Amino acid sequence: MQKLIIFLLFVFSAPSIFGQNLFKEAYFVNKKQDTIHGLIKDYDWNFNPNYFIFKKDENSVEQKIFPESVLLFEIFNASKYKSSLVQIDVSEHRIEKLSKEKPANFESKHLFLKTLVEGEANLYKFSSDKLIRYFIETSESGIEQLVYKKYVNNNSEILENNRFRQQLLLKLDCENLKKYSLKNIKYRQKTLVKLVSNYNSCFEVSNKNYVAKKAKKAFFVSINPGVQMASLSTESGRNVKSKTEFDAEYTFRLGLEVEYILPFNNKKWSLIFEPAYQYYSSRVSVEPDFLDSYREVDYQSIELNFGVRYYMFLNKSQPIFINLGLSQDIDFNSEITGNIEAILDIKSALNPLVGAGFKFNETMSLELRYQINRDLLTKYVSRNSDYRSLALIFSYRFM
Template sequence: MRKLLILSFLLCFYSKSFSQIAFEKGYLINESDHRIECEIKNLDWKKNPTQFEYKLPSSQEIKIGNLESVKEFGINGLLKYIKATVELDESSSSLNAMSKDMNPSFQSKEVFLNVLVEGKATLYSYENQVVKRYFYSISGADPKQLIYKKYKVNERVGENNQFRNQLTFDLSCVSINSPMELEYTQSGLGKYFIEYNQCSNSQYETFKKRESNLFHLSVRPGISFNSLKIENSQSSYGEIDFGESMDFRLGLEAEFILPHDKNRWGVIVEPTYRYYKSEENITTVNTNEDYLVSIEYTSIELPIGFRHYFLLNERSKLFINLSYVIEFGSGSLIEFERFDGAQPTPLETHSAGNFAMGAGFKYLDKLNFELRAHTNRDVLGTYNNWSSQYQSFNFIIGYSLF
């Protein structure tokens, strides 16, 4: 029943949030040089797009902009793409596919270039499944690739750093350092272009993603509804159902946000203390002997998994996660006490892994609530004749320390 509830919870979250994601105020310039104010679906592209979705202010109809119909589009102050036909070198940097030729192999290609720094000297980036390249233009000229290529030299890897010479000849200024030690990275090139525009007394604008914290540490107390059944098909004990108990759990979650797709994916690790205590009176099947069977089960769990967010607005978001749970330091005992005082050998629980699925709500990246269900865990897996079903359903409240 609880698994059905959490599945319904997930489906409700997904259907409600999917349609509300990421349309932001922006603009596009069409092939007739007409600027159109619109709302653009911001997918926080890691690879340069070939098309995008947008809506006009007076309509909810989703339209498609692409290389055939749009010269430029952007989200105000955040990102900007321009259409350009460029000479692009797509030589692979993978060792298995690397060329022995140090010279770039250019092919003409029409693309949307991502504007990083715009001024007298403008810096662009382009990334697809194979390469990441940077381009530049001066005073509105056509963009040219900043040339960088890895190539094989016998058993070594060489580097063609011609981009440094390009910058030396085309973008030199007395008050900035020589680019001859510059790395082919967005941060290094971006800084150089900013310094050049400043040195040239040129107005410039930078476009970059909103900065956000990519690591969160949260304290996560909660309530667990735990149940345990054990069974020995070869003995007179039969099935013993300890029933359900409401217990306390405490976790400390580390979340590492992946820096793309609008920070909607994360890796989570949550060491958790778990406690379960119960007892049951039973009568054996064949001998009609009365026993008190008790368990006091403690463990440290380590769920490791992935989380996906569904953005509702700037303040709140929904999430789902799936984790594999590693258990440490179980070693608890299931004890049998006959009513005449005799005590048969107890059963010792052993560490076992299982999966956990959860769904929740986060507010201001600080406060979060989660419902989480665990799959069955066999804590008596080392015994030949005994089997067990330990189940847990959790309500968790979390608070992010940072």
């Protein structure tokens, strides 16, 4: 039975995670300034990509294309990146690694810069796990990084190099922009996008904003009733082992799930947290039978399930999903008793969970969830147990 369950979960998980990012209509411009139309795999990058994957049509061979080979690429209705050899400040912003020098520490790098705004002035962004940098380009000058840097002086005080304000003052000369508005401007995407867009409105050219509008809602709440089949085995004794196998029992469970959709990778990832009530009760006879010896367990608890969810879209409203996480259990005076051996208090530890399911629509889904290796006897040195459950969970999203 266990092998069958693991196999079914494997089947659900088999599609490659990366294969679920769809190829979308797109184009790139090569060094000869030829525009090549085709399909580009859309990862909805959280950080700027080092390359993109292109194919001419659905049946063509995939190609990895690096920034040195092209001028730009665009995925229609999604994002646009410009390839450029730039001077970028690589100074650390972590407090423990701040430089004692005020000037930027520039290095030459060939990068894909994400287009935020296009017009008389263009605004670009580069982000990685360590850096966030913004770049400005006007009709009169090439691409230049807007400089903002934190540094430490000789008195260990944290100071800021806000040279970007002076750069903007010199480059964005327009009567509609008040000089004082740049004095306290922050080095933030929202602020810089608004400023450059306002500057572009001074001219009779179109202003195009590539900043994707965030989803109106990222948090969702669902009620999760379900039926679970659970089993328990216990083992005691250091020298002479004694093992009890309790029967598999069907019980009801009820959870309340909160899900947060992460704003990248086409919203395929989310964080989940679910408090859920569950119970398990079983009684078994143990040798010697003529004494009517038995052991029984009465176990009820609140599970605190938390983890990550990955969606694989069959279409816009009916994705398959996979859950991976951990479960922390809070029991209600649960114990293992009987007319032989000791009464044992149940105290459990963290255990892993894995699940796979299918969303019927925006509000309803069905999940098969498997939890393993929950030890209910953690307070005893010479005893251990293995509690496992397989649950079929129906979920209804109401918020």
